[in-house]
Amino acid sequence: MQLEDKRAIVTGGAGGIGRATAIAFAGEGAKVAIVDLDGEGADAVANEIIAAGGDAIALQADVSSETDIMRVVESAVESFGGVDVVFNNAGIIRRATAIELTVEEWDRVFAVNVRSVFLMCKHVVPVMAAGGGGSIVNTGSGWGLKGGANALSYCASKGAVVNMTRALAIDHGPQGIRVNSVNPGDTNTDMLRNEAAQLGEDPSAFLAEAGDRPLGRMGEPAEIAAAVVWLASDASSYVTGAALVVDGGGIA
Ligand SMILES: NC(=O)c1ccc[n+]([C@@H]2O[C@H](COP(=O)([O-])OP(=O)(O)OC[C@H]3O[C@@H](n4cnc5c(N)ncnc54)[C@H](O)[C@@H]3O)[C@@H](O)[C@H]2O)c1
Numbered sequence: 001m002q003l004e005d006k007r008a009i010v011t012g013g014a015g016g017i018g019r020a021t022a023i024a025f026a027g028e029g030a031k032v033a034i035v036d037l038d039g040e041g042a043d044a045v046a047n048e049i050i051a052a053g054g055d056a057i058a059l060q061a062d063v064s065s066e067t068d069i070m071r072v073v074e075s076a077v078e079s080f081g082g083v084d085v086v087f088n089n090a091g092i093i094r095r096a097t098a099i100e101l102t103v104e105e106w107d108r109v110f111a112v113n114v115r116s117v118f119l120m121c122k123h124v125v126p127v128m129a130a131g132g133g134g135s136i137v138n139t140g141s142g143w144g145l146k147g148g149a150n151a152l153s154y155c156a157s158k159g160a161v162v163n164m165t166r167a168l169a170i171d172h173g174p175q176g177i178r179v180n181s182v183n184p185g186d187t188n189t190d191m192l193r194n195e196a197a198q199l200g201e202d203p204s205a206f207l208a209e210a211g212d213r214p215l216g217r218m219g220e221p222a223e224i225a226a227a228v229v230w231l232a233s234d235a236s237s238y239v240t241g242a243a244l245v246v247d248g249g250g251i252a
Pocket of ligand 1: 011012013014015016017018035036037038041061062063064089090091092112139140141142183184185186187188189190191192
């Protein structure tokens with residue numbers, strides 16, 4: 001059990017990479033608070049974990065809202081007695097160039113992908129520090145480390161996540177808190193299907209193209225989750241400020 005007795009928060013835990021990670025965390029012995037805009041989806045994942053003998057709570061919340069984040073941290077502390085691990089995973093994508101993108105869309109992508117990480121850290125770091133430390137994993141992307149077409153706000157937001165991870169690692173290392181980013185390549189979730197729809201492309205052709213990388217296929221959510229379990233666990237005790245790429249060799 002790599003996460004025995006750890007108390008974890010997973011944002012965007014109702015679907016995709018977040019759901020797979022919440023289930024993997026619970027399988028490694030963690031108690032998990034599943035946070036999502038989709039309250040019913042979060043309930044379903046928590047119930048699945050509880051049915052398998054694990055410990056989980058579901059919290060409906062918008063990660064871009066400070067009031068919601070404060071409630072999430074308070075609820076996790078109330079239920080579990082503290083927080084040792086946070087996976088800041090909730091994110092959205094808008095496939096558009098600077099010309100097509102509206103100011104409102106730019107702001108929403110930054111609120112969900114970037115402001116959320118700041119807000120969670122603002123409110124959870126004091127709790128973690130009081131408990132002697134912890135591990136925070138932020139979700140970047142291959143497109144936080146290189147550019148991509150028709151995704152200006154997303155690329156900018158994920159670049160911000162990768163570098164704010166380094167800044168957080170520097171600030172909170174002395175408190176025993178490690179902060180790393182996991183950077184997935186194309187992974188088999190609803191986000192990819194949503195991108196195909198935004199671009200007006202055939203979903204099966206879009207998914208096939210996502211496999212164009214050295215390992216010859218896109219990633220599965222459980223493969224990203226395995227990397228997050230490692231970053232969350234004491235097995236990575238000397239790793240902080242790192243950007244771990246999990247992409248089948250895509251950006252290589
Ligand atoms: N799927 C990929 O190919 C891929 C690649 C690189 C990075 N990522 C990143 O991984 C993360 C997870 O992506 P995914 O593919 O699992 O996406 P997904 O769309 O399948 O799941 C995202 C989850 O986040 C939730 N969510 C969205 N906005 C929210 C908000 N404001 N508050 C709370 N919850 C919210 C959604 O309801 C959903 O359950 C995202 O940060 C994404 O940018 C995904």
